[in-house]
Amino acid sequence: MKVKNPDVAVESQDVPKVTIRQLEAFSAVCQEGSYQNAAIELGSNRTTVRRHCMDFEKIVGRDLLETGADGSLHPGALAVELLAKAGPLCRAMHLLKVRVKELHGKRRILRLGAAGRFFQSNVLSHFLRDLPILNGFRPCFVMIEPRDAAKAIIQGACDVYFRLGRGAEKRFEVIEMKRVPWQMSDCDGLPVRLPDQPSELPAGKWRILEEGPGAQEILAGFHAAGARDGRVTTVEKQGELPAGSVFLRCDTGEGARSAPDAWPCFNFQALFRKNHPYQELRGFLAGVPK
Amino acid sequence: MRMELDFDILLVFRTLAETRSFTETGKIRGLSQPAISQLVADLEARTGLVLFERSDAGATLTPDGKEFLASASAVCEAYQDFLDSIAAMGRRGNRKVCIGVDKSWFSNRMRNDFGVRMDAAVEFSDLSADWPARLLSGKYDVAIAARFMTWEFPAGIEEAVVLVEKGISVAWNPVFYPFSEHDFQFPDILGISLLVPNCNVSRGFASAVRLWCKHAYGPQPLNVIEFGDEGAAAAAAAAGLGVLLAPGNVSRRLGDCTNLRHVKTFEFLLPEGFALCIYCRATEKNREIQAAAAALAKYCRAEFA
Numbered sequence: 283m284k285v286k287n288p289d290v291a292v293e294s295q296d297v298p299k300v301t302i303r304q305l306e307a308f309s310a311v312c313q314e315g316s317y318q319n320a321a322i323e324l325g326s327n328r329t330t331v332r333r334h335c336m337d338f339e340k341i342v343g344r345d346l347l348e349t350g351a352d353g354s355l356h357p358g359a360l361a362v363e364l365l366a367k368a369g370p371l372c373r374a375m376h377l378l379k380v381r382v383k384e385l386h387g388k389r390r391i392l393r394l395g396a397a398g399r400f401f402q403s404n405v406l407s408h409f410l411r412d413l414p415i416l417n418g419f420r421p422c423f424v425m426i427e428p429r430d431a432a433k434a435i436i437q438g439a440c441d442v443y444f445r446l447g448r449g450a451e452k453r454f455e456v457i458e459m460k461r462v463p464w465q466m467s468d469c470d471g472l473p474v475r476l477p478d479q480p481s482e483l484p485a486g487k488w489r490i491l492e493e494g495p496g497a498q499e500i501l502a503g504f505h506a507a508g509a510r511d512g513r514v515t516t517v518e519k520q521g522e523l524p525a526g527s528v529f530l531r532c533d534t535g536e537g538a539r540s541a542p543d544a545w546p547c548f549n550f551q552a553l554f555r556k557n558h559p560y561q562e563l564r565g566f567l568a569g570v571p572k
Numbered sequence: 573m574r575m576e577l578d579f580d581i582l583l584v585f586r587t588l589a590e591t592r593s594f595t596e597t598g599k600i601r602g603l604s605q606p607a608i609s610q611l612v613a614d615l616e617a618r619t620g621l622v623l624f625e626r627s628d629a630g631a632t633l634t635p636d637g638k639e640f641l642a643s644a645s646a647v648c649e650a651y652q653d654f655l656d657s658i659a660a661m662g663r664r665g666n667r668k669v670c671i672g673v674d675k676s677w678f679s680n681r682m683r684n685d686f687g688v689r690m691d692a693a694v695e696f697s698d699l700s701a702d703w704p705a706r707l708l709s710g711k712y713d714v715a716i717a718a719r720f721m722t723w724e725f726p727a728g729i730e731e732a733v734v735l736v737e738k739g740i741s742v743a744w745n746p747v748f749y750p751f752s753e754h755d756f757q758f759p760d761i762l763g764i765s766l767l768v769p770n771c772n773v774s775r776g777f778a779s780a781v782r783l784w785c786k787h788a789y790g791p792q793p794l795n796v797i798e799f800g801d802e803g804a805a806a807a808a809a810a811a812g813l814g815v816l817l818a819p820g821n822v823s824r825r826l827g828d829c830t831n832l833r834h835v836k837t838f839e840f841l842l843p844e845g846f847a848l849c850i851y852c853r854a855t856e857k858n859r860e861i862q863a864a865a866a867a868l869a870k871y872c873r874a875e876f877a
Contacts (some may be wrong), residue, residue, distance in 0.1 A: 538588065
């Protein structure tokens with residue numbers, strides 16, 4: 283990797299870089315007596331093991347392995363001394379790995395974030411009730427509004443963010459989890475029955491609320507399905523609807539079923555960091571019944 | 573899944589846990605800030621743990637990160653010891669001795685003079701903050717360091733005192749401060765910035781000054797500026813930035829700052845306040861190292877005592 287400022291006194295430049303691979307290869311050869319046997323022991327190949335040993339000898343600056351009359355390799359006096367010194371290091375590394383497994387075993391914290399509106403209704407708890415991922419983690423919930431969501435995900439303030447939206451995001455993994463049905467109302471906010479098909483919407487007198495990213499794509503879907511002249515609107519412009527118009531918004535109420543296939547719609551999406559340490563996230567979230 | 577961890581990534585993790593800054597960690601480890609971010613993300617992916625919470629203020633360890641740190645630090649320590657052992661073996665093969673030196677005036681002088689006398693038999697290395705542990709692990713074969721009063725060095729290390737000086741010295745530029753050498757009162761300087769050597773120059777001095785002022789006079793000094801070099805502290809005093817406070821007899825350590833006046837004080841209270849010491853491993857059997865330590869002690873006694 284690139285050294286940023288060569289004038290700064292750095293720790294990494296005055297020490298040789300011994301790697302765990304080199305140590306493992308060297309220890310295995312000392313134990314097994316040949317590169318070939320060491321490679322089998324390590325699940326590697328002879329060339330790689332030999333290269334690791336040679337790199338290690340280069341760092342030490344001495345030949346460490348001696349060849350016996352039968353061609354087998356033995357550690358020299360210096361190598362024996364080095365192996366003894368490497369013991370505490372290998373033990374510490376082993377304990378670290380054990381510790382990581384323990385941390386996994388005691389269930390890791392999983393921070394689930396969503397906008398405040400989802401905490402006001404039962405939608406989030408209803409949705410998460412059967413989420414299998416919760417069995418392997420200690421879940422906690424954080425309220426994060428959509429405008430702060432990207433930062434929260436990147437900085438690790440939340441592990442998974444739930445929102446309404448549609449389509450992929452460049453920076454995040456996005457799992458489309460559930461098709462959210464529409465509910466329709468008139469200009470006065472009174473509920474109106476949703477027709478069977480988008481094409482049955484009154485031409486030019488319907489609006490869909492921009493509940494999240496992907497609203498224009500959904501609008502195009504409406505048009506493709508035969509609906510004519512509708513628009514995307516925001517909560518602020520809700521009061522400006524022309525007389526006789528209808529207004530479509532996501533039905534996130536308890537018991538809401540998935541949207542019928544005929545209707546383009548927003549999805550309930552789960553977002554998380556592309557390189558998130560919890561590698562199980564994608565599988566778990568993708569496996570949730572839609 | 574096999575967990576692939578390596579030492580360099582753990583060193584980066586530990587440095588970031590200490591500094592809480594990606595930029596600072598990059599400077600210390602000699603990598604760019606994006607490279608540090610990538611390495612940490614890589615470590616998190618390999619361990620399956622969220623180790624840091626990032627924010628505009630830096631990186632903070634998560635609860636899992638804190639637990640991971642304890643074990644990762646043990647690996648880092650063991651790795652450092654192992655590298656020290658390799659370095660020590662290399663020196664032994666080349667019949668060289670590594671002398672760790674602090675930043676005191678004595679060590680600086682010795683480094684130039686004694687180094688030339690010993691020719692290629694010795695190499696010098698600056699003492700790190702954890703030098704007692706590194707002396708034991710083999711990074712240094714011999715260490716030379718100044719100390720104020722006493723300290724509990726770890727078991728397994730032997731100390732040889734080669735120079736002792738009484739009390740402490742105060743030096744100032746009379747153009748800026750009207751103190752008298754004949755009627756000097758220590759509390760008078762508490763309202764002025766004190767320029768004191770840090771622990772790399774004289775172990776224990778700066779902290780002792782603060783403690784002494786607190787318990788003996790009540791008020792703390794107005795401002796304490798620590799210096800990693802006595803020459804720089806003397807130059808700052810000569811420029812009127814404050815009063816230089818140093819252990820022992822500072823008169824010969826003022827370099828070119830001839831415009832400074834100075835007094836010694838607390839000589840009765842601190843008969844062995846300042847000491848220059850040479851440290852070795854108690855179990856050291858290597859003849860080259862023993863000879864170098866003896867020659868160093870002889871040199872220091874002849875030159876400084």
